Amino acid sequence: MTKYHPVIIALHWLLALAIIFMLLAGSLMLSETPNSDPEKLNALAIHMGLGITILLLTLIRLAVRLRTGAPEPLEGTTPKQEQIASVTHVLLYLGVIAMGVSGVAIALSADLGNIVFFGSGQPLPKDFEAFLPYEVHEIVSSALIGLIALHVAAAVFHQHFIKDGIMSRMSFRNK
Numbered sequence: 001m002t003k004y005h006p007v008i009i010a011l012h013w014l015l016a017l018a019i020i021f022m023l024l025a026g027s028l029m030l031s032e033t034p035n036s037d038p039e040k041l042n043a044l045a046i047h048m049g050l051g052i053t054i055l056l057l058t059l060i061r062l063a064v065r066l067r068t069g070a071p072e073p074l075e076g077t078t079p080k081q082e083q084i085a086s087v088t089h090v091l092l093y094l095g096v097i098a099m100g101v102s103g104v105a106i107a108l109s110a111d112l113g114n115i116v117f118f119g120s121g122q123p124l125p126k127d128f129e130a131f132l133p134y135e136v137h138e139i140v141s142s143a144l145i146g147l148i149a150l151h152v153a154a155a156v157f158h159q160h161f162i163k164d165g166i167m168s169r170m171s172f173r174n175k
């Protein structure tokens, strides 16, 4: 096997776009909008809906990955490099799952499901600082941004400098 399963490839790129969007929009827009702003409910509805979708699709992707495995190691990589890649990939999965679970935990502890999706009419809390899962959500989001930067830098380095065709493993094309 020289490529990941097609379901993994499709979900990798769909989720990459969605996760990068959520990380940027979450830290640059959502967290900068005060909870008293009337637009906040709409922004939270989009963020929470997309966040839950990302969590479910990541769990599906992980299940497919565990059943279908990974392609053979890239030619020319040492066992140490393969180990670093595997650890980074596991941390990427764990990071995304931790974002989804901590997000759902904020929603449950602040009753956001009823306020945002079912129009309960209760006000939002002043902010989310007092909620422990929010701390986790914030810290993991910074760690995930760092990991993704490392992951993308490694992919670009392999593709353009080592020229070992790494991208074809995560692509429907052969180059």
Ligand code: HEM
Pocket: 008, 012, 015, 016, 017, 019, 020, 065, 070, 074, 089, 090, 092, 093, 096, 148, 151, 152, 155, 156, 166, 167, 169, 170
């Ligand atoms: C947008 C830039 C990105 C590029 C260029 C990229 C590229 C790649 C490539 C080439 C692989 C295959 C590596 C190999 O095994 O040889 C891969 C795997 C992987 N990528 Fe990305 N990726 C990107 C974004 C992301 C994001 C945002 C995430 C999640 C937060 C992510 C998570 C993963 C995971 C978990 C794997 C391992 C797949 C598995 O073993 O199931 N990637 N990526």
Ligand code: HEM
Pocket: 019, 022, 023, 024, 025, 026, 027, 030, 031, 032, 033, 047, 048, 049, 050, 051, 052, 054, 055, 096, 099, 100, 101, 102, 103, 104, 106, 107, 128, 137, 138, 141
């Ligand atoms: C799984 C992917 C997710 C990503 C990548 C993500 C990303 C982010 C980021 C970057 C922030 C800003 C953190 C900061 O203050 O710097 C944030 C805030 C937040 N997220 Fe998520 N999130 C995800 C899922 C969820 C889910 C599933 C929920 C709820 C169901 C949720 C609820 C929230 C809430 C309530 C905030 C606080 C907004 C504020 O500060 O006013 N997130 N998220």
